[in-house]
Structures are given as structure tokens and as C-alpha cells.
Amino acid sequence: MKLTGPLLLLVLLAVAGLSRAQVKTSLLDLTNSIGSILPALSRPANHSRIFYAVMFDAGSTGTRIHVYTFINSDSAGLPVLDNEMFHSIKPGLSAYADSPEMAGHTVRMLLKVAKKTVPRLEWKRTPVILRATAGLRLLSPDKAQALLQQVQHVFDESPFLVPDDSVSIMNGTNEGILAWISVNFLTGHLKAQTQTTVGILDLGGGSTQITFLPKLRKTIESVPVADYVARFDIFNSTFELYTHSYLGHGLMAARLATLGALGAEGLEWRVFKSSCLPKKFRDEWSFGDLTYQVSGDPDGYAGYKLCYQEVLKVVKGIIHQPYQLQDSNVFYAFSYYFDRAVDAGLIDGVQGGKLEVRDIKKRAKEVCNKMTKYPPISSFLCMDLTYITCLLKDGFGFKESTVLQLTKKVNNVESSWALGATLDHFHNLKIH
Template sequence: MRIPKLASVFLLMACLVAYLTYVKWHIEGIKPALFKVPYQHSGTESDDDKQTSPDLSSDRFQYGIMFDAGSTGTRIHIFKFLLEENEPPKLSHETFKAIKPGLSAYADDPDKCREGIEELMEVAKGTVPESLWNSTPLVLKATAGLRLLPGEKATQLLDKVREVFEESPFLAKGDSVSIMDGTDEGISAWITVNFLIGELNDSDGATVGMLDLGGGSTQITFSPQDKTIQTSPIDYITSLQMFNRTHTLYSHSYLGLGLMSARLAILGGVEGQPLGGSQELVSPCLSPDFEDRWEHAEVVYTVKGQKAGEPVYESCYNKVEKVLYRKVKKAEEAKEMNFYASSYYYDRAVDIGAIDENIGGVIKVNDYSEAAKKVCNSIVETPQEHPFLCLDLTYISVLLQELGFPKDNVLKLARQINHVETSWALGATFHYIESLSRQQMTEHTGKEDKMAALSAQ
């Protein structure tokens, strides 16, 4: 009787080894991997794109679909990644399309938002091979437009989007539709830039910091040293896993300090609480003879320049300092690092001729300050094409110094790197796919543990 018992034990062990080998192979098969083909960008994939791509089976590719639901429009990014074993991914191709208006325009009639989402969904169906539809993550992240809406209206809009997503053939999970908070925006933009410059995959590489100045909020994100980690507020420090590496980041979003919200505060208005009566705002940052209408967050204000007194720049600077007083934490380490800056940092640098609108460039913090002085002190005699430029430049220069950037610090400004937009969309897609991969691995590990436990019994 001893021989059959031993044979049974060996047979059971052999089955267990075979199962664990299969699980290990299957888990490794879902890990992200690195592209070996050059990036090519266009609205759709052309015949030339197909000819220059290697002849690989479709299971070597991973697609990700990201809807960017902003305040002025909704944009779809369809990213194509090429996978190779035990390597992080590289971007092969991007398909992009934008429609207007943004979701928030349908706040009073949510059903109308379906048409635009369905239109963009057809773009995704025409881009992603049908065999990969059910494994392609589908995500929508809403930003400023929905953040400003009352909670109930925002929820109704997102529910309509979820209906369309659930009807689609793509991989839509419970967290596929959401409002993105400012910190996530900053982190995702940081991922995008560092991936595109090749530092995210380099274990010895020095990552760069990221500054973003939007309309309602502004973000700063960088990889800090131990001293900064120990001395910063706990909610400023976060960790994320990306391509089998853990990154510790200093990241914070200052809500209400985006350029448009700050402009309102400098003019004397209050976000979400429009003035009664004529809603008239008077500011020393505008030409003394200036009067016009300005709309912000669906409120129309009459804005006027303050009558001449002390020099315009000094008056404006003092007003900006009061608005920013004790609202920003200085990041001492920032002055020792390389930073990219985007959005209104870029736009205002274009306005003063510091960089080329199409290719970007570099700018010193002091260049914003000197341009502010020049513009502010000339608006009394010279009518301005951009009446808010004095205010905006002064605000940017003071904000950067409050964040910890000396006047001689140099910032890199780029809308695109290697023909890829430096927006948060690519980084958010990477992060989401990584999260799905970890979730799948956890599920498989759980099944493995259960099998081992059953075998032990």
C-alpha cells in the first residue's frame, strides 16, 4: 500500500507545480513593457505608420483610451503602446480628437452630453482593433468645468457618461468616470513629462519637476530629498508605483490660485460669490482709463482701472502680494532642480515674446518680473492689446517666488516633447493601466494562495 500512496503524493505535487508555473507565466504576461518603435503622431494612423511598424501580432500591443473632460471641451486621447517582456511601455502612436463645448455646458440638460461622448467613442472603435476592445481601459476624468458645478449637477452628468461607457465594448470599471482632483492632475503631468524625456524608466536618472498654472488652480510636483519629505506637510508627500519602481513625490494643488481665479481676487471679487448690484470691480493693475466687461465662472463683471496714483507696477505688485499672503508654501528644494512649466506659464511667455509659440523654449523667473514692470508702467500712455497682461505677469512673477524659485532660476516651457502633448492625459493613462495590472496580479496571487491552501489540506 505504500507505493500507491507515494505515487499519489508525487502526482499531487506535480499538478501543483504545473499550476503555479502557469500562474507565474500568466501574471508576467500582463506586466507593462517597453516599445522599440519610434513615436509617430497624427490624427489617424496612416499607411506609412503601418509600414514602419514591426510585423508583430496584436497581442503585443496595449491601448488606453482617456477622455479629458475640460471646461471648454472634451478631448479623447487613444494611446497605443507596444509591449515587450519585463520592460516598461513606450508610446507608439496617439489618436486625438476634440469637441466643444465641455460637459458643464449641459449641466441643465445632462441627456444632451451623450451625443458628444458617443461621437468620440466611435473614434475609439475605429482606432482600436476589435480583438482588443474588451481589454482596452476606457477612462474619463473631468477637471475644472465640473469641479465648479454644484455637486448634484456634476453627478448627473457623470452618470450619463457612465451609461455610455457601460454600453461600450471597452473595459470600463467602477472608477472609469470621475472628477480629477488638482493633485492627481499635477502628478499625471509629472509622469507625462518625465516619461517623454526618458527619465521615468532610468533608475539612475534625475527626474524633473513640473509646474502647471491652470485657470482655477496651480500645481507643483517634484521628487524630493529626505529633508523635504521630513519637513513638508504629510498631505504634500505621496508615493506611486510606475514601471516596477516606487516614486516618492512632493505634490500640491493650490485651489483658487489658478490664473483666472487669482485674477478675480486681485480685481476684488470673491470666487462663487459675485458682488451685488452692478458687479463692478476696480483694480490698480489695469490702465486708469480702462473699462470693459469680463466673464468668469458664468458671472459677468464690469472691470475698471484705478485712477492714477502711485506707479502702476508698484500698486499692482502690492495688491498681488496681499492676495498671496500666507497662501503658498515655499519649496526650498525647488531652486536646486530643473522644472518644466506649462499652461498659462507658457501662454504668457508667448505673449511677451520670450519663447516661440510652436516650439517653446526657456525663461528666467526674472523675465516675467521685468516684463511685468515694462507692461504695467506703459499702460498709462499706451493702449494695451491684452489689458490683463500687467496683472497676469505680476501675479506669475510673485507666485513663482512664493513657491521658492529665485529670480535667476530657469524654467523649461514646452507644449510638446517629441510631438506628444505635455498634458496630464498620457500620465493618467499610464497610471491607470499600472493600477489595473497590479489589481490583476493581486487577484491571481489570491487564487494561487487558495490553491496552495487546498493542496495542503
């Protein structure tokens, strides 16, 4: 009898030792695309080499799930990342500070993605981990703990492997280091005796991070305090990074600081004004579990120059400028750096692109100075672009000619700390 089409594929997969569920998946792949057979057949017949991990990123403005599929490499090095399934939900867990059970519901919904992605037979040995960032760091300890306990309960009743310390708040330093590890892993720079690496700039809602591998010793020696330097071990060598996380300097927290609303009281009757907003704009705006009345200044002036003066107060004297920031480092910028560049029409929303700092400054001026006649797609776009310009120039000290690689994904994988955190879980990178 001559075997053709799906029947031949069934026999081939059965010989390869795949389970019925995996055979079903491969047939589905065949139906969707003939080309997708090749990755399925090229995977190792020994399926113990394939493993999975589920990492939750609980950020200030949303909760994201990353389901990674890895193939163990033959060497003692890092595994090969075969695939990532990504999904996100808004708002972040911190929005449920007064109703923590809703935070549990959010995580439970996202776990459905993991159940659909990871084969059922692998559930019991697939770790599920959640790391919360600035959104929970900005909450009171008791409210943050109540949210984490709800997540822990959901994890404990799930069919996945729940490691010790599976649910926690990650410190900002690790956030920067793990994002650096993610991007350098994806760009192929995280190898033994590596000569070149890329730096990272991550702009979240509540905090912002800068991390790079300095080439000049003076960059390390001139840090203001010791916690601007971090080390981790891999391939029997130690990477010594310049890294810092600025809590309260993420994009949403910076909006509050610019408006003078950070830590303010009397929110139910106060209106927070800014020259960075259109003069006739007035609305409610929420961040975390609080709602603010915000508006432009109807009796004053609006525009880039006044806006820059406002955001400069948020940045000046707080953000450290690393020595010799331009020492041949390429920087990848993501999260809100990417999102706002897309909103401003500076880069493609899928491909990303390279921008000079002056490009962001130029568009900030255009948006801010035309707000009255041409309202931007977001009333906060002037403020956000001006803050990003100020953070890069007067904060970190980048030159206007500095080129940044704006990206959302590297090799079809989300640019974030989540992959680095997953690699750290499996390989214990000894971050200190």
C-alpha cells in the same frame, strides 16, 4: 508578374497579417507620404502587442481628448508610446452646470475623434476614461454629479470598453503626480534606478500643481502637513515626491481672487476693478457658469507695482515654499505658463523654450506699464504675467535666475497628467 507600388504594399501587409481596414489605412499613409510606410511596416506583426486608450481631460476651461497608441514592450517595464491623437473643445464642462445635457454633447462630439483613430476591431477592448479637475471641484456637489452622470450615459452607449470608475473627479494631488509621471516618462527619466528626474509646474484654470523628486531629505521632513508628500510604486521601487495642488490658484481663479470676485454676490450689478487692467477697459468676463462685470480703475493708477500688490494678497501665506527648491531639479512648466509666455512673445508657440523667472517679470513690467499707450493683445495679460511672476517668486520661492523649460509637447505628446493617468490605469502604480 512584377509587383510595384501600392499593390506590392498590399501583398506585404497581407502577409504581415493586417486587417483590410489597416491595409486601407496604410495605403492612405502611402498616398500622403512615402516616409510614413516605414512606421507601418516596422510595427510588430503580432497586433495583440498594439493597444489603445482614450483619456478625457475635463478641465475648467476646456475638455480635451487624448487617444494613445501603445506597443507592449518585451520586458516587464512600461509600454512604448507609439502615437497620440489630441483634440480639445472650449468651454469646459463646468460652463454647462445648468444644462448638463450639453456636457454630454461635448463628450459625444470628441468621441468621434476616438472612433476615427482606433481601428473598429479594437473598440471593444479600448478603455475610455474621463477625469475632471478643478472646474468641477469648484462646483457644488450636486451640479458636478449631474455633469458626470451625463458623461457616464454617453460612455455607456459608446462602443468602447467602459471600466469601473470610468468617470470621476480627480483629486489635485493625483493631478500633480500623474503630470510628473507623464513628463518623466516622455523625457526617458521614468526607469529603474533612475538618478535624475524633472519637476513639473502645471498652471490650469482652477488650480495649480508643483511636483518634484527631492534630493534632500529635509525637503520632505519640512512639509507643513503630510499630504504634501506622495508615493507611488514602479519597478519594485517607491518614488517619494513633494507635491501639492492649490485649488483656487489656477490662472482664471486667481483673476477672480485678484478682482475680489471669488465667491462674491450681486454679480448682476457689481463691477470688479483692478489696477492690473487697462484704465479704460470695461467688459463682461465668464468663468465656469458665472459672468462678471470687470474693469480697470478709471480714477486710479494702473501698472506693475500696484498690480503686484494686488496679486501678492492672493499668493502670500497660502503657497508653501519647499525647502531647497533649487536642489538640482530641472522644472518643466506647461498649460497657462506656456500659453501666456507665447502671448507675451517670450517663446515660440510650437517649440517652446527656456526662460528665467526674471524674463517673465521683465515682460510683466513692460506690459503693465505700457497698457495705456499700447493695449496688450489680451486685457488680462498684465494681470496674468504678474500673477505668474508672483506665484513663482513669492509663492513657490524660485529665484529670479531659475531656468524653466516652457513646453506644450514633449516628443510630440501633450504635456499633461493624461498620459500618466493612462499608465496608472494599465499598470496600477499604487499612488498613496
